[in-house]
Amino acid sequence: MNLLELQGVHTHIGAYHILHGVDLVVPQGQVTMLLGRNGAGKSTTLRTIMGLWHASKGRVALAGQDITAAATPQIAALGVAYVPENMGIFADLTVKENMLLAARAAKRAEQMDAARLQWIFKMFPAVEKFWNHPAGKLSGGQKQMLAVARAIVEPRQLLIVDEPSKGLAPAIIDNMIDAFAELKAQGVTILLVEQNLNFAKRLGDTVAVMDNGCVVHAGSMADFAADTALQQSLLGLAI
Structure with a gap:
């Protein structure tokens, strides 16, 4: 199909x-x-x-x-989730805030699906490591990981x-x-x-x-x- x-x-x-x-x-x-x-x-x-x-x-x-x-x-x-070539990262927001914006079912970080976040952290350790850092400070590879992680923060x-x-x-x-x-x-x-x-x-x-x-x-x-x-x-x- x-x-x-x-x-x-x-x-x-x-x-x-x-x-x-x-x-x-x-x-x-x-x-x-x-x-x-x-x-x-x-x-x-x-x-x-x-x-x-x-x-x-x-x-x-x-x-x-x-x-x-x-x-x-x-x-x-x-x-449907879309990650554009320029990644669309909000540089002035933290990694956590970028993720929260994409998690439409959550109003605060504590409301994000904890089990799903742990699964994402396992795939993309940098997302957890830099959770409270401004996204603009990440390397190119880390930004790409954040962009994909953000796209899948909800199923x-x-x-x-x-x-x-x-x-x-x-x-x-x-x-x-x-x-x-x-x-x-x-x-x-x-x-x-x-x-x-x-x-x-x-x-x-x-x-x-x-x-x-x-x-x-x-x-x-x-x-x-x-x-x-x-x-x-x-x-x-x-x-």
């Missing part, structure tokens, strides 16, 4: 026609990798799914429900992350891969935009490759990982 489906999605931003009929499926309970050269339309696809930009044509469906024209808060309320059915490995040290990438694998094991469906092919190979179940605002290849990540000629033709030397 597919949790998320895009059918013939076009997106215009002002005078610019960015997406040209995107067809994409994200199977439930799996990790789907969205790959492509810079400017292929990957981030625009994520923003269109989240309702930050609205499709000018086509359909976006979540668990069979049409969300094409839904507002971003409505989509989030359906259990989500779909987690969408734009370039989670960007700028991260190899040890931090390993930690991030373990965290996404743990989330998948908990039943979370994950859609990731990535430039790091090794990261994608290690984590992805399925893959879709974009070029010029369209999906030009979709299938098994294992098959794609084994086909270097296909990788070269679709991704060039960008990865």
